[in-house]
Amino acid sequence: MRRTRILAGLAALLAVTAACTPAPEPKPIATPGVEPSGEIELWHFFTDREAKAIDGIIADFQAKYPKVKVTVKGGQDDSKVVQAIGAGTGPDVAISYSTDIVGKFCATGGWVDLTPYVQRDGVDLKVMPEVVRSYTEFRGKRCAMPFLADAYGFYFNKKMLADAGIANPPKTLDELTEAAKKLTVRKPDGTIERAGFLPLFGFYENSPSHLGPMVGAQWLKPDGTSAIGGDPQWQALLKWQKDLVDWYGYDKLEKFRASLGDEWSADNAFQKGQIAMAVDGEWRLAFLKDQAPNVEYGVSPLPTADASRYGSGYISGNVIGVSRTAKNPEAAWALVKYLTLDQGAQVKLSNGIRNVPTLTSALTAPDLQVDDNFKVFLSIFAHAQSGTTPPSAVGPAYQETFGTFVDAWQSGQKKDLPAGLSEVDKQINDVIKLAG
Amino acid sequence: MATVTLTEGRKTSALRRGARGSRRPRLVVLTFIGPALLGLIVFLGYPLVAAVYFSFTRFTLINPPEWVGLANWRYLFQDPLVGIAARNTLWLTAAMVPARIVGALLTAMLLNAMKRSRSAYRTLFYLPALAPPVTATIAFVLLLKPQTGPLDTMLRWLGIDGPRWFNDPAWAKPALVLLSLWAVGDLMIIFVAALLDVPVDLYEAASLDGANAWQKFRYVTLPTIRPVLVFATITGIIGCAQYFTQAAVAASVASNQVTGGGGVSGTFGYPQNSMLTYPMWLYTEGFRYNLFGYANVLALLLFAVSMSITVILIRRFKAFTRGES
Numbered sequence: 001m002r003r004t005r006i007l008a009g010l011a012a013l014l015a016v017t018a019a020c021t022p023a024p025e026p027k028p029i030a031t032p033g034v035e036p037s038g039e040i041e042l043w044h045f046f047t048d049r050e051a052k053a054i055d056g057i058i059a060d061f062q063a064k065y066p067k068v069k070v071t072v073k074g075g076q077d078d079s080k081v082v083q084a085i086g087a088g089t090g091p092d093v094a095i096s097y098s099t100d101i102v103g104k105f106c107a108t109g110g111w112v113d114l115t116p117y118v119q120r121d122g123v124d125l126k127v128m129p130e131v132v133r134s135y136t137e138f139r140g141k142r143c144a145m146p147f148l149a150d151a152y153g154f155y156f157n158k159k160m161l162a163d164a165g166i167a168n169p170p171k172t173l174d175e176l177t178e179a180a181k182k183l184t185v186r187k188p189d190g191t192i193e194r195a196g197f198l199p200l201f202g203f204y205e206n207s208p209s210h211l212g213p214m215v216g217a218q219w220l221k222p223d224g225t226s227a228i229g230g231d232p233q234w235q236a237l238l239k240w241q242k243d244l245v246d247w248y249g250y251d252k253l254e255k256f257r258a259s260l261g262d263e264w265s266a267d268n269a270f271q272k273g274q275i276a277m278a279v280d281g282e283w284r285l286a287f288l289k290d291q292a293p294n295v296e297y298g299v300s301p302l303p304t305a306d307a308s309r310y311g312s313g314y315i316s317g318n319v320i321g322v323s324r325t326a327k328n329p330e331a332a333w334a335l336v337k338y339l340t341l342d343q344g345a346q347v348k349l350s351n352g353i354r355n356v357p358t359l360t361s362a363l364t365a366p367d368l369q370v371d372d373n374f375k376v377f378l379s380i381f382a383h384a385q386s387g388t389t390p391p392s393a394v395g396p397a398y399q400e401t402f403g404t405f406v407d408a409w410q411s412g413q414k415k416d417l418p419a420g421l422s423e424v425d426k427q428i429n430d431v432i433k434l435a436g
Numbered sequence: 437m438a439t440v441t442l443t444e445g446r447k448t449s450a451l452r453r454g455a456r457g458s459r460r461p462r463l464v465v466l467t468f469i470g471p472a473l474l475g476l477i478v479f480l481g482y483p484l485v486a487a488v489y490f491s492f493t494r495f496t497l498i499n500p501p502e503w504v505g506l507a508n509w510r511y512l513f514q515d516p517l518v519g520i521a522a523r524n525t526l527w528l529t530a531a532m533v534p535a536r537i538v539g540a541l542l543t544a545m546l547l548n549a550m551k552r553s554r555s556a557y558r559t560l561f562y563l564p565a566l567a568p569p570v571t572a573t574i575a576f577v578l579l580l581k582p583q584t585g586p587l588d589t590m591l592r593w594l595g596i597d598g599p600r601w602f603n604d605p606a607w608a609k610p611a612l613v614l615l616s617l618w619a620v621g622d623l624m625i626i627f628v629a630a631l632l633d634v635p636v637d638l639y640e641a642a643s644l645d646g647a648n649a650w651q652k653f654r655y656v657t658l659p660t661i662r663p664v665l666v667f668a669t670i671t672g673i674i675g676c677a678q679y680f681t682q683a684a685v686a687a688s689v690a691s692n693q694v695t696g697g698g699g700v701s702g703t704f705g706y707p708q709n710s711m712l713t714y715p716m717w718l719y720t721e722g723f724r725y726n727l728f729g730y731a732n733v734l735a736l737l738l739f740a741v742s743m744s745i746t747v748i749l750i751r752r753f754k755a756f757t758r759g760e761s
Contacts, residue, residue: 082723082726086497104726108498108499109499204692254600254603254604258581258582258601258603259582260692261692262689262693262694264693269692394725394726395724396724396725397724397725401516404517404709407707407708407709411708431727434494434511434727435725435726436494436502
């Protein structure tokens with residue numbers, strides 16, 4: 001009897017558990033020409049100066065759409081958005097800092113497929129570069145739109161290069177190796193005082209995803225499984241990197257790295273002249289202006305293995321979407337459309353936040369504030385061979401699984417590169433299979 | 437047949453009367469423990485049953501769970517990092533719990549033995565425990581920062597080339613143990629109280645019997661404070677099983693990326709997964725990789741291990757006290 005009661009209790013709990021989880025509720029979209037109105041909530045991750053820029057653009061939106069009232073909540077995190085949507089609440093519109101979230105939101109339907117809105121309003125998505133379109137959709141679902149982009153380039157200290165007799169920044173990996181060696185200064189005991197280039201993966205922006213476009217390496221096959229083990233470009237990149245690490249000495253590099261300041265502080269090693277060349281995003285321009293105005297630096301595209309790839313780089317960015325739980329999806333779409341497809345809004349946002357606009361037309365807009373350095377990032381962004389990390393249902397799991405391997409590779413723990421990369425493939429495919 | 441029915445009927449009514457009689461005290465007991473019981477059912481029983489159910493599903497927090505049978509449990513044997521994370525947590529537990537107990541006990545004994553300024557020193561040793569874990573960890577990592585940190589600078593004055601601490605896979609976990617020792621004040625205060633509770637006449641009797649300092653500690657102090665030791669061990673193990681914040685912050689600061697745009701979980705485990713603890717991996721699988729079904733498998737295993745260790749320790753503790761009585 002007691003056993004039956006316990007079993008009945010457990011069954012009831014299970015039933016409650018299954019029933020408590022929310023079910024998707026598809027919402028029909030309005031007919032063409034309907035004027036958006038009502039209240040919506042926007043969650044974003046920006047703070048301080050950047051949050052003010054968002055407030056400014058939201059004020060412009062409300063002036064254009066006076067019947068829509070937008071409540072803005074800054075400093076939000078992706079996991080908060082996921083939990084809120086799962087609980088049936090959350091924002092109407094959310095901005096994420098990472099394209100890694102796109103696969104998750106598309107696969108689960110956490111963000112609605114915007115295709116019906118795009119088609120209804122006759123939006124031509126070719127107004128954005130192909131790479132940007134690719135990281136905002138997943139398995140044929142356009143559940144996100146690009147909200148400004150980040151392009152990764154190559155920063156170099158002009159004075160240090162000139163002192164070392166290097167006339168131009170390196171364009172190839174071999175030139176980068178040569179320049180890195182020339183620019184490195186060691187103490188009498190052999191420890192590093194200044195690194196020409198710090199090649200360790202995991203240091204600042206030196207991730208495989210950011211350096212992959214130097215060789216044109218691929219992450220995933222069209223069927224969503226890992227392409228790493230079968231792509232010789234990864235092997236080429238890792239061998240080049242390991243050779244340079246070994247030239248410095250892994251332990252010496254790690255010791256030097258441990259002494260450096262935080263990437264996002266005024267103690268950034270490039271800003272302090274502790275490294276002569278670095279891979280970094282366009283946002284570093286604003287940091288340099290604020291925190292290290294006296295550094296004489298220049299910007300160029302990433303050095304590449306193949307000269308034909310020179311000019312390209314890694315592209316990523318922020319993404320924006322409409323929650324499945326949006327109380328007012330029509331007004332939410334109006335806001336997304338304004339922020340991502342209105343040239344004036346894009347230019348103003350880019351000028352305020354100092355990220356790259358995602359509309360091709362905005363790149364050449366006369367009111368876009370550009371200097372010679374920023375122009376380099378605009379050209380990297382527009383380059384046909386620039387690459388990105390494709391969305392996946394497991395977010396960044398495939399990149400981080402590879403990251404674990406490259407950690408072991410650069411330290412010398414793993415020596416068999418092809419076997420190691422095959423193992424990485426298996427691990428990635430296992431986790432992707434689990435996600436479904 | 438009628439007799440049988442009558443006898444059975446009498447038995448039943450007698451049973452009912454007995455049941456009614458014994459129900460009253462039961463009801464009183466239930467009334468008193470009701471609120472606590474309700475809390476246990478809602479906040480422990482329900483989540484536990486739900487976790488078991490979710491562990492057999494593909495669950496994303498966004499959509500209703502989809503039944504996948506044993507797929508999540510099978511993946512446990514394919515997961516490349518769960519073993520490393522579990523070993524790190526075991527290492528930290530094995531090192532941190534005894535280190536904290538010994539450190540706290542020694543500090544408490546020293547404080548109790550002091551004749552002057554005892555309160556001032558007690559406050560001084562307790563202060564680090566009041567610091568928020570994030571702030572304390574940041575401060576500690578910077579204190580131990582290779583080349584530029586104060587400790588490394590002092591070591592170099594002495595001609596010693598210090599280790600890379602949080603930047604070295606071999607030293608990162610010992611550095612976390614040092615951090616936990618620095619903030620041992622919470623446990624120290626409990627030991628101070630327990631030591632003050634040891635009857636002085638026991639020490640006097642031991643002295644008359646010719647016991648030396650070690651024998652007094654071994655045969656008087658330790659048995660008397662045994663319940664506190666067991667408490668410290670159990671709470672220590674549970675705390676280590678959930679060890680997260682300090683390892684996450686230390687990895688973030690040591691990897692030179694305190695406030696990266698990708699969030700703090702992007703640097704979990706640095707260097708070379710040496711600071712990746714089991715709860716951090718559980719969090720990563722759930723919130724970063726969107727595999728909440730599998731994260732529930734990891735949570736259930738963590739619960740089972742913690743619960744087993746707690747039960748074993750409590751049983752052993754009971755055996756001790758029975759032996760004493």
